[in-house]
Amino acid sequence: MENAVCYVRVSTEEQARFGVSLEAQEERLTAYCKMSGLELVKIVREEGVSASKALHTRPGGEELLKLVAVGQAQHVIALKLDRLFRDAEDALRQTKAWDKAGIALHLVDMGGQTLNTATAMGRFFLNMMAGFAELERNLIAERTEAALSHKKRHLEAYGPTPYGFDRLGEALVTNAREMDVVTDIQRRFKLGESLRSIAKALNDANVPSKTGAKWYASTVKYMLGNDLYIPKLEAA
Numbered sequence: 001m002e003n004a005v006c007y008v009r010v011s012t013e014e015q016a017r018f019g020v021s022l023e024a025q026e027e028r029l030t031a032y033c034k035m036s037g038l039e040l041v042k043i044v045r046e047e048g049v050s051a052s053k054a055l056h057t058r059p060g061g062e063e064l065l066k067l068v069a070v071g072q073a074q075h076v077i078a079l080k081l082d083r084l085f086r087d088a089e090d091a092l093r094q095t096k097a098w099d100k101a102g103i104a105l106h107l108v109d110m111g112g113q114t115l116n117t118a119t120a121m122g123r124f125f126l127n128m129m130a131g132f133a134e135l136e137r138n139l140i141a142e143r144t145e146a147a148l149s150h151k152k153r154h155l156e157a158y159g160p161t162p163y164g165f166d167r168l169g170e171a172l173v174t175n176a177r178e179m180d181v182v183t184d185i186q187r188r189f190k191l192g193e194s195l196r197s198i199a200k201a202l203n204d205a206n207v208p209s210k211t212g213a214k215w216y217a218s219t220v221k222y223m224l225g226n227d228l229y230i231p232k233l234e235a236a
Helices: 012-018 022-036 059-069 088-100 120-153 176-190 195-204 217-225 230-235
Strands: 003-010 039-047 075-078 104-110 113-116 165-168 171-174
Touching: 003 022, 003 059, 022 039, 022 075, 022 104, 039 059, 088 104, 088 120, 104 120, 113 120, 176 195, 176 217, 195 217
Parallel strands: 003 039, 003 075, 075 104
Antiparallel strands: 104 113, 165 171
């Protein structure tokens, strides 16, 4: 009988919004191991950890990888692809390494079916599923960027109020004093001043930032690249 390690993960948001629980995942994975004749040596629990973190950067993920690396398990069991990996690239890179080491990945719930990368068909479907997951992530990113661009073009409030503007309800209205600073930053940059030099000049002049923090080169760079200020930059 070959050994298996199960990995379960939830984020706090998922628990609150969808009622996803570690216990429910554990129950399904344990049953799968029994049905498949696999000896369960460990259930690695990851609670309150976002899928945006790579597997090796998570406490539980690091533990999982060590268990597999020292040969304590030849099978990794998870409920879905997104329990383990943040994106398709992450999934394909890790499963390729596991394939070379003779480690099989089992995904118990893939649209009502199970997936086992110990088989050629399982590896094929994993590549397909990872590709679709990456496509979905990119589409969501595109929609988010389009929505953000729309808000900026129409001076609608979004996130923290940007420098150069004040929030009035759901609208952004120009803050004349701060916008003069934006114009000065753009002028200095066009004259060849470095980002660091501009930030130092603002700090030396005690020009307040939006949050009251010091000015940094990264802050100046962000403002120069923010399309909220591009029309003003072109007119300067």
